[in-house]
Amino acid sequence: MQPPMRMNFILIPGAWMGAWAWEPVTRGLRALGHHVHPVTLSGLSKDADSADVGLATHVADVLSILEAGDLRDVVVVGHLYAGIVAGMVTDRAPDRVAHTVFVEAFLPHDGKSMLDAFDEHQREDELRQIAEHQGRWPAPDVTSVADGNGLSPEQTRWLVERFVGHPGRTISEPAALSRPLSEQRATYIACTMGGHWVSDEVAAMRKEPNWTFRTIDTGHWPMVSAPDELVALLAEVAESMGTKGVDAGKMMTLPQGDLKLLESDVAKRLLTSTVPARLAYMWTDDTPRVVPLWFHWTGDELVMATFAPSPKIGALRANPNVAITIDTEGFPPDALLIRGQASVSEIAGVVPEYALAARRYLGKEDATAYILQVDQPGTTMARIAVHPTWVGVLDFQTRFPSALPQRFRS
Numbered sequence: 001m002q003p004p005m006r007m008n009f010i011l012i013p014g015a016w017m018g019a020w021a022w023e024p025v026t027r028g029l030r031a032l033g034h035h036v037h038p039v040t041l042s043g044l045s046k047d048a049d050s051a052d053v054g055l056a057t058h059v060a061d062v063l064s065i066l067e068a069g070d071l072r073d074v075v076v077v078g079h080l081y082a083g084i085v086a087g088m089v090t091d092r093a094p095d096r097v098a099h100t101v102f103v104e105a106f107l108p109h110d111g112k113s114m115l116d117a118f119d120e121h122q123r124e125d126e127l128r129q130i131a132e133h134q135g136r137w138p139a140p141d142v143t144s145v146a147d148g149n150g151l152s153p154e155q156t157r158w159l160v161e162r163f164v165g166h167p168g169r170t171i172s173e174p175a176a177l178s179r180p181l182s183e184q185r186a187t188y189i190a191c192t193m194g195g196h197w198v199s200d201e202v203a204a205m206r207k208e209p210n211w212t213f214r215t216i217d218t219g220h221w222p223m224v225s226a227p228d229e230l231v232a233l234l235a236e237v238a239e240s241m242g243t244k245g246v247d248a249g250k251m252m253t254l255p256q257g258d259l260k261l262l263e264s265d266v267a268k269r270l271l272t273s274t275v276p277a278r279l280a281y282m283w284t285d286d287t288p289r290v291v292p293l294w295f296h297w298t299g300d301e302l303v304m305a306t307f308a309p310s311p312k313i314g315a316l317r318a319n320p321n322v323a324i325t326i327d328t329e330g331f332p333p334d335a336l337l338i339r340g341q342a343s344v345s346e347i348a349g350v351v352p353e354y355a356l357a358a359r360r361y362l363g364k365e366d367a368t369a370y371i372l373q374v375d376q377p378g379t380t381m382a383r384i385a386v387h388p389t390w391v392g393v394l395d396f397q398t399r400f401p402s403a404l405p406q407r408f409r410s
Helices: 019-031 055-068 082-092 120-132 142-146 153-160 200-205 227-251 259-263 265-271 311-318 352-362 364-374
Strands: 008-012 035-038 074-079 097-103 186-191 211-216 277-282 288-293 302-307 321-327 335-348 380-394
Touching: 008 019, 008 055, 008 082, 019 035, 019 227, 055 082, 074 082, 074 227, 082 097, 097 227, 142 153, 186 200, 186 227, 211 227, 259 265, 259 380, 265 321, 265 335, 265 380, 277 302, 277 311, 288 302, 288 311, 302 352, 311 335, 352 364, 352 380
Parallel strands: 008 035, 008 074, 074 097, 097 186, 186 211
Antiparallel strands: 277 288, 277 321, 302 380, 321 335, 335 380
């Protein structure tokens, strides 16, 4: 058995707090052998000037820690407001961050601020309070913190007595992402006494293959109310990364082309993802074509569909040899490579697997509406089924293209 993986953790506290908030979690992770870097963001120490502190300042705070220590394979943990910071840090430094953990956190969306998650009335109220407190977002009082958060009176006082006003610009300035958040390898830890875990933005990430979800039965401040449970979940993230290495070690004994690679973690994630399949085939004039298509994996066949009469139907019947890739855009990418022969059959109405794929890509409600719209009298579709005869997997961590020099594989 491989020993537990020792990771670098960067712990970013939510609004009004500093590194002190993570003290119980820091002790717990260090006791397990991990390297832990709790952060106090600019403007959040006692009497600190916050006039020039914006969201970009907080992102730069964390990036400077990564760069100063030349840290690699880092787990960046963001709590509440700091989920936006954590997501932006991972977006800026994908070569240094291996995994992002969002603890009851707001998620970053390109061009939107944290306050955009609030309704208009609450957003205006928060901006008013910031203006009335010289540019700082005022901390909640004892009653608000104690209400429904699983904190003892002592824990509540410990928190509130240390809170400082939060730099207001950081929650009103828009996030900036260069790639979709769904491409980050991430874990969302939801606190069931809180409310973020049932929000639309969090629910939307549940279908993403790179994301996992865990829960703690506590409120908004789990590092105080449930530190042992939070440590256990963060340790689970580190262990899963180590476990991935063990699984990858077994996978490395399988040559590219082995159908058993369909049972790998990478293949399973991609086959249940909302990434389209890219189908490569030969046109009737022997020139190559590639087209993105929805797909459904039956366990034996990769099924795609197209509306008849589509020109590709004739081309696939003339030359059924195809290649398929399902791959992510983030770095390092995951890729599933499949070769086989396409079997094409025309079906009156909607191909059943196409309807199943629609539910995965669009969600149940939108898929139902879409299928009702296209399933009209006279609709004919072609079912394109590929039974794999060759399978390859690349994750650029344990499985690489054969031509990549060995020195680049560390």
